[in-house]
Amino acid sequence: MSHFLSFSEQVQSLSEQAMTRAKRHFDEIERITEYNQQKVLSAFIENRVSEACFGASTGYGYGDRGRETLDRVVADAFGAEDALIRHSFSCGTHTLGTALFGVLRPGDTMLCVTGRPYDTICPVIGIAGEQGQGSLADFGISYRQIDLTADGKIDIPAVKDALRADSSIKMVYIQRSRGYSLRPSLSVQEIGEVAEAVKSVRDAVVMVDNCYGEFVETEEPVSVGVDLMAGSLIKNPGGGLARCGGYIAGKKEWIEQCAYRMTVPGLGREVGATLGNNRDLFMGFFNAPHVTGEALKTAVFAAALFDAMGFDPTPTPEETRRDIIQAIHLGGEENLIAFCRGIQKGSPVDAFVTPEPWDMPGYPCKVIMAAGAFIMGSSIELSADAPLREPYAVWLQGGLNFHSAKAGILYAAEEVLKVSKDKS
Numbered sequence: 001m002s003h004f005l006s007f008s009e010q011v012q013s014l015s016e017q018a019m020t021r022a023k024r025h026f027d028e029i030e031r032i033t034e035y036n037q038q039k040v041l042s043a044f045i046e047n048r049v050s051e052a053c054f055g056a057s058t059g060y061g062y063g064d065r066g067r068e069t070l071d072r073v074v075a076d077a078f079g080a081e082d083a084l085i086r087h088s089f090s091c092g093t094h095t096l097g098t099a100l101f102g103v104l105r106p107g108d109t110m111l112c113v114t115g116r117p118y119d120t121i122c123p124v125i126g127i128a129g130e131q132g133q134g135s136l137a138d139f140g141i142s143y144r145q146i147d148l149t150a151d152g153k154i155d156i157p158a159v160k161d162a163l164r165a166d167s168s169i170k171m172v173y174i175q176r177s178r179g180y181s182l183r184p185s186l187s188v189q190e191i192g193e194v195a196e197a198v199k200s201v202r203d204a205v206v207m208v209d210n211c212y213g214e215f216v217e218t219e220e221p222v223s224v225g226v227d228l229m230a231g232s233l234i235k236n237p238g239g240g241l242a243r244c245g246g247y248i249a250g251k252k253e254w255i256e257q258c259a260y261r262m263t264v265p266g267l268g269r270e271v272g273a274t275l276g277n278n279r280d281l282f283m284g285f286f287n288a289p290h291v292t293g294e295a296l297k298t299a300v301f302a303a304a305l306f307d308a309m310g311f312d313p314t315p316t317p318e319e320t321r322r323d324i325i326q327a328i329h330l331g332g333e334e335n336l337i338a339f340c341r342g343i344q345k346g347s348p349v350d351a352f353v354t355p356e357p358w359d360m361p362g363y364p365c366k367v368i369m370a371a372g373a374f375i376m377g378s379s380i381e382l383s384a385d386a387p388l389r390e391p392y393a394v395w396l397q398g399g400l401n402f403h404s405a406k407a408g409i410l411y412a413a414e415e416v417l418k419v420s421k422d423k424s
């Protein structure tokens with residue numbers, strides 16, 4: 001190691017041990033990265049991306065060549081018929097909400113088959129207790145849910161029964177990533193099997209919350225029978241360069257509907273000035289397979305290191321990855337705080353600040369977060385979050401490049417080891 005950052009001998013030796021174990025999985029990550037990188041490069045070549053695509057439209061943004069070309073690039077790379085990728089989606093939740101409102105109409109039912117959705121989606125559906133904000137429920141759209149089975153699988157027989165019994169079910173909704181829960185994330189193959197089962201009963205719209213899943217496998221949900229998927233550009237598909245935004249990809253007819261919701265009926269995708277964001281969105285999407293690979297290496301290394309320190313990582317270094325998230329059980333509040341302190345110390349931005357637990361709106365307990373990122377709240381950059389409650393797990397994700405993120409993880413290990421030394 002260099003002399004620029006200093007780590008104790010104990011951490012250096014644990015690091016070497018963890019590298020030996022982690023490296024066994026790097027070849028597989030590289031294989032997927034190369035496959036996805038070629039897929040993306042080929043979409044750039046086929047769609048004749050050129051300097052003219054990076055221009056900045058203003059006003060209505062009619063005929064923005066970059067915007068239109070990028071939609072084609074994203075659709076082709078994801079294996080979808082069509083796509084919308086915009087900096088003007090405020091976040092992943094806004095993007096997913098646009099897709100839900102784009103497809104669902106009064107009287108329809110949305111059936112979520114992966115248990116309770118990600119926290120911020122619940123108010124969109126209207127199951128978080130609030131009223132009058134214009135949720136799906138306020139528009140007369142019903143919601144039903146099927147929980148995952150005890151071993152974390154989608155209950156396919158229950159899904160088929162629900163579809164047969166309730167003709168109002170217009171959409172079957174799947175959340176691919178675990179989000180901030182401890183359930184396993186779903187593989188693209190499993191998602192494809194569910195889509196097939198749905199279509200065997202009738203042609204309901206299958207939609208996937210694809211957050212954190214992009215480029216982790218060689219296929220995306222829309223290339224295995226899913227109708228619509230959406231995600232955030234400050235996660236995997238923004239490649240760390242998109243400063244904000246989201247994407248929706250899938251069947252042409254549904255993308256059209258989403259476009260009318262994204263702007264207004266009549267105008268749809270014909271408007272939307274890009275204001276100079278095209279270059280970052282193109283470049284970010286181009287880098288996304290590689291950056292996702294770096295985040296995966298970071299996750300595997302962190303799992304191996306904290307396993308060697310006696311903590312319980314999920315997934316383990318050996319388990320196949322379905323998203324970029326790594327949870328680690330740290331056993332108590334002090335360790336969670338120490339871990340986040342370490343991640344912050346090893347970040348390129350705001351390394352000098354000390355994260356503190358706070359009462360985050362919508363959480364029943366204090367939460368601590370570490371984020372020394374170039375883009376506020378970006379979780380494709382190395383970042384960690386931990387609610388200070390049972391099971392005392394930290395959720396770690398991102399890493400624009402493995403070498404830097406590895407140093408962040410080593411700082412986290414150093415801080416956690418200090419806590420146990422101070423105690424003894």
Ligand SMILES: *Cc1c(COP(=O)(O)O)cnc(C)c1O
Nearest residue numbers: 091092093118177179209211232
């Ligand atoms: C990040 C995420 C979202 C969207 O969250 P935003 O913070 O609004 O971008 C939705 N679902 C899952 C599973 C996520 O990880």
